[in-house]
Amino acid sequence: MRAGLVLAEAANGLRRNASMVVSVVLVTFISLTFVGTAALMQLQIGQMKGYWYDRAQVAVYLCTDVSTAAGCTDGEATKEQKAAVEAQLASDTLKPYIDEFTFEDHEQAYANFQEQFEGTPAADYVTPEVLNETFWVNLVDPSESDVIAEALAGLAGVEQVVDQRRYLDQIFDVLNAASFTAIAIAAIMLVAAALLIATTIRLSAFSRRRELGIMRLVGASNRFIQTPFVLEGVFAGLIGSLLAGAAVVAIVQFFVQGYLAQTLSFTFVDLGEAWLVVPLLILVGVLLAAVSAGIAIRRYLRV
Template sequence: MRLQFMLGEIASGIRRNASMMASVVLVSMISLFFIGTGLLAQREVDLAKGYWYDKVQVSVFLCTSQSSDVPSCSDGAASPAQTASIKRELLAQQPLVEQVYYESSTQAYSRFKTQFAASPYLSQISPQSMPAAFRVKLSDPKRYGDVASLVSGANGVEAVSDQGKVLDTFFKILNLLSIGAVILAGLMAVCAVLLMTTTIRQVAFSRRRQVGIMRVVGASNAVIYLPFVIETLVATLLGAVLAIAGLWALIHFGINHLFNHVGSGGDLVSLIGTDDLWAITPWMFVGTVILALFTAWLTLRRHVRV
């Protein structure tokens, strides 16, 4: 009978304060959405590092007949002897240099046509203008600078592309996005706490007569507090459910659909999926419950005199 009475009071309280409860739901949803976004962004950083650090290469571009303005290309296109010398120099750096791939001008032109098929400048590029290159796979990708400095300026070498610098910038951008999402989520969480506190105070004020009667008939503090706590918990959990649904839609219909439609997402980077969302979902619900219970109980202790 007491349980039935309690559930009835909770349902009645939610109906009477529907607008305030809706505000708590929305603010909780937004704050948890940004928290989830920050966690997923950090997960994407970890996945991208694991994917790209296995593929980081130092690209050594050889001289062409059109690169005579480069001091190391004063003799024109790289000769077979210079090409062989550069390859020996790279292979001598084993075990740091794991593999050395040679890409001819014809192969480079074919790859360029595939990657930039829609480019209006494709007709202006000829196979002779594409430099041959050595693609160097490293056993320790973080030491790309050692190999880059070794062959830079060597005869027959036009330029050395340090892909690690590009990737470092990419990871910094992802980290900044992740940090920004977490900071925004923190601000929204503060807003959620303040709104929950205000809601509980207003609801408690509207029920001050009822609380007084319950106290007179001998109800304990826990019995008096419980409806307020459960109402707040229900609202925040509903917000968490909506936030999870929003994150799922973002991944399923946004990220995955976009890259699948483009058809090159899997070749460019390893992407987060719904499995990553389900991995953080329990922690988001646990955090929601702790935040709601702590906020509600502390507010009631301070503002509801029983």
């Protein structure tokens, strides 16, 4: 099989069906951009989980005069009750699980509240006495927060024990839902791209049906006949995937690193992760095009 002749046939097919090829390139580009974005979102979520979970604390909220919890019927936690909680945190039982813990009294809680809600109506109405005094606990392993909760939840003067990770889980659930939505949209668009590639190849074959008939008469092999059409699809898929890769790199370079990283004090995905995604996009685009085109031309030639 002469490579030059096969490539020439593929080039002719691309010229004859330029508008359809452009459509395939655009659909492949958009769908693979969604795939790349979803992959980067998963990498970002993984980074965020590692960052925030390591910093998540367990908050041991003590009773106030306005607490309605079952363990707060006697009103605000007494000095003895606070000392008992502190002793439990420093005990040999919990010491292996705790990295460090700090105590926040009413005044410290009020100062933090005022700083957080400055300029809002809540800052004018809240008084120090209604805010919980709190033991903030940093764990050696944040996943073992249940040990702290079980040890302290039943102590007198403790209103509740809260693992901050449960709030993070809600945020990550939303982010994962957004990522999975992008993947679902990308999957639908990849199916559309596959169907469009198949249609383009069938139209290309139909426009050259007389040439294909002559090739069959002179004994050309199916592989020789099919290869130019497969190359047409692969070319369109390759261009679309390269554009998608460029878009993903541009998003990270100019939006994530150029804007978000400069605005927010946080670690975001960088160009290293973006370049890791690019080969995946190229592989998906080329394989999708090759398989779709191969199936389409084989079915056409059987008719």
